[in-house]
Amino acid sequence: MLFRINLPITAFISFLLFLISSCKKDDSNPDCDLSLYNPTPYSINRPQGFAEMIIPADNPMTVEGIALGRKLFYEKRLSGDNTISCASCHRQQVYSFADSTTRFSTGIDGIQGVRNSMAIINSGWGHAFFWDGRAASLEAQALGPVPNPIEMHQKWTDAVVKLEADVNYPELFLKAFGICEIDSIHVAMAIAQFERTMISGNSKFDKFTRGEVALTPSEQNGFSLFNRDKTDFLSGADCFHCHGSQGGLFSDNAFHNNGLDSVFTDLGREAATGDINDRGKFKAPTLRNIELTGPYMHDGRFATLEEVIEHYNMGGHPSATLDPLMKNVGVGLELTQSEKTDLINFLKTLTDLDYLNNPDFSEPQ
Template identity: 55%
Template sequence: MKKTHLYIFIIGLLPLLSCSGSGSDGDDVYTPVPASLSIPQLFGQKLIAPVIPTDNPLTEEGIALGKKLFFDKRLSGDNTQSCASCHKPANAFTDDTQFSDGIDGLFGTRNSMPLFNLAWNFNERFAWDGKELGLERQALEPVKNPIEMHSNWTTVSNKLQQDSEYPTLFQQAFGTSTIDSTLITKAIAQFERTLISGNSKFDRYLLGNAQLTPQELNGFNVFMDEDRGDCFHCHGSDNNPLWTDNDFHNNGLDTTFSDLGLGAVTGDPNDNGKFRSPSLRNLAFTAPYMHDGRFATLEEVINHYSEGLKVSPTIDPLMKKVNQGGVQLTPQDKADLKAFLLTLTDHEFVNNPAFQN
């Protein structure tokens, strides 16, 4: 072969070499498409950008795979429950019962937490008691929990490996068709990071695109007033559209604790009875309330802070009026506070087709 012909042959071969190859397990290389979060305008103005783990970057393929896994009942021991069974899109990705039942009909002692705006949880502690360090790790526990999905990751991985679609989907998302718990939870975490809620009436009001009623405006003032509601220290403000500080507090629910909360995780008695402050977004969808779902209505929640606070050794200093039982709101302020809280409802979020099965 002449040198000229050989040169042309090699040049023609280069595109083929650059577009194909084999991964670590011998499969063809596929480059996933990078994806980014859809950041609401208000979040861009008020919050720093989320930090995405370098070992789990967002891709279109990873997010799509995570969504499929989130709704797949084969993650449970008897193929009857998925992540979405206890984190329902219509309920802002929580449950509408006090305690979700597992596949064996057993109940825990915690209310299912709603899932949205998780990408801005910068302390990286998840669950009511902060026991899960990182969103990827958080997804590991429910599958093997005997009162939840009651399976094990070897069984789940094997079930998905036998599926006609999943090996290819994992190959496209992660460059390998070998399925394991690490890649499953990475995909689920990618999907969960896209669950962003930022289009409530109050969001639109802050952007100049909606008006509040006098009752709603007074309710916001009650929320922000240290002598009335005094809610903003733990639950955000017009400058913190997450409507939570993502921290842990003893908010005066009990005098003694059957559930130690953060204290059981850290082993520090000073943390006993402390639980995560949940976001106040989407309260219209997330009843019942508190870590144990003890309050069925928003009225009960407001009454607790108004006249139901209980003294305990670890009561949060922010509960400044605990010795008076609470902030002692008037009936009108209670009604107005509820009206304001409902302006944090994001109907677009619970109806977003990107988040539905």
């Protein structure tokens, strides 16, 4: 009896709820049908040996959010004259989401910046972004380039007007975030979701750690040098402290002065924190795909990996904030020529061509 009564009531309530939800429209925008908002959760495909990625609770990953972020990453209308997108300075093909071989990227007004474009690789595991770490999240980072006068040089309000006028974007934002009006915060949230999917974990080194391939003796020796301190009895290149392979990242996500200068034209981390003890410190970048992302360092001063190794081999330049881990300043690592070659051969095992060709990261059609 109870059952016979309850069933029609439940059905009736469901029907009422359905009616309400299908009529739920935003008053200010009659085209905005909130019932279209039904996002599909997405979970990160984490390569073996990688730590869990921390996703901000207020920006959960969804299939719709990622697809929108990918479209926005390639969207030239985010720039003042509709000529450049994020992808103009972060190119998937050949350069692994760094810029081409130029030292400094050029923005829409033909003005060059003073820093080398950074490769976007496994950024979902990062803690702070830009060479000086001034952005605390990928969301905060993505808000930067659009209004930046030497990059995309467009007011966010103008960028949003262009997206609102597009035939597709309003519905894509509605489906991804349940919003009826586009704003810069949600543009940045979508781009950040896309960036968290940009994972490189299929280099020769990854295959080696999974037991699928062997390293050559030269690569193996390079890996040993990378992972060991120089002592009186044994050579070592001492790279692992700041670019350790733990968690698959090849970056400790921290800021160091690795001895590039004694006098600083770019204050680095100090500009972000105001702390004089941070002078000349920069983010230790990942070494993944390093073979492809030259020129190197925050100002692109080294054109080749050979020059980078020479820098570390001569020990670097002293200064008040020089990292204590740069122990061999003034002496150098005293590596032999064949050890330098081995080190470079090891660095090249971090090249992941699948990352450059992954269709999920390319410009959407």
